[in-house]
Amino acid sequence: MWHYEKKLQYPAKVGKADLKMAKYLISQYGGPDGELGAALRYLNQRYTMPTGQSKGVLNDIGTEELAHLEIIATLVYKLTKDACVDELKAVDLGARYTDHDRALFYTDAAGNPWTAAYIQTKGDAVADLHEDMAAEQKARATYQWLIDLTDDPDLKDTLNFLRVREIVHFQRFGETLNLVQECQNAKHIF
Amino acid sequence: METGNPMYMRLAQAQVPFQFYTNRWEPMKALMMGTVFPELYRVYQSRK
Numbered sequence: 001m002w003h004y005e006k007k008l009q010y011p012a013k014v015g016k017a018d019l020k021m022a023k024y025l026i027s028q029y030g031g032p033d034g035e036l037g038a039a040l041r042y043l044n045q046r047y048t049m050p051t052g053q054s055k056g057v058l059n060d061i062g063t064e065e066l067a068h069l070e071i072i073a074t075l076v077y078k079l080t081k082d083a084c085v086d087e088l089k090a091v092d093l094g095a096r097y098t099d100h101d102r103a104l105f106y107t108d109a110a111g112n113p114w115t116a117a118y119i120q121t122k123g124d125a126v127a128d129l130h131e132d133m134a135a136e137q138k139a140r141a142t143y144q145w146l147i148d149l150t151d152d153p154d155l156k157d158t159l160n161f162l163r164v165r166e167i168v169h170f171q172r173f174g175e176t177l178n179l180v181q182e183c184q185n186a187k188h189i190f
Numbered sequence: 191m192e193t194g195n196p197m198y199m200r201l202a203q204a205q206v207p208f209q210f211y212t213n214r215w216e217p218m219k220a221l222m223m224g225t226v227f228p229e230l231y232r233v234y235q236s237r238k
Contacts, residue, residue: 144234148238160234163234164225170206178206181205185200
């Protein structure tokens with residue numbers, strides 16, 4: 001079970017409404033390397049991890065990804081909530097308006113809906129942890145490309161916080177991989 | 191810890207160095223930086 005704290009993990013400040021940025025940022029909500037996929041991937045892989053430590057890391061990081069999902073949702077909502085229909089049309093968000101008005105939806109930057117095909121659970125801890133480490137690197141790269149796409153110092157600041165968290169998660173998954181491999185090697189499972 | 195020893199490295203097996211505690215930022219600074227550990231912080235130079 002979870003306990004909810006009614007606050008964001010990090011402030012989601014935006015300098016000004018920027019519809020184009022909202023359109024790009026949505027990828028970290030429901031895109032291939034986004035926070036929804038990360039949270040669901042890790043929380044689902046927990047069950048077949050071989051050690052308490054590896055289960056715990058996936059639980060903790062999966063939970064934190066939900067907190068990141070909430071930050072992204074807040075950013076996108078703030079960037080779009082005051083836009084008029086003509087402004088949405090002008091940045092090619094008319095299709096999104098048709099299906100969702102200004103509501104959030106899990107898509108990538110091009111509007112493709114989130115799919116479980118973005119994530120995997122193999123039942124092999126080493127294989128799953130490699131996927132998780134790759135996912136952290138892809139999410140880090142996505143945050144970097146998003147930082148390149150904006151001039152808003154407040155938005156850059158929040159994106160950089162999230163980027164640093166991906167780096168920390170990579171380190172923790174790497175240590176977990178070492179421990180799982182050590183455990184397996186000690187048992188002569190190859 | 192045996193896995194911290196480079197002699198333990200095996201072929202066809204990925205390894206990330208274990209982190210050992212050295213120093214930390216103050217809690218309020220850590221909350222804003224995204225990590226309490228200065229050595230895990232990486233600056234990104236935007237391509238712009």
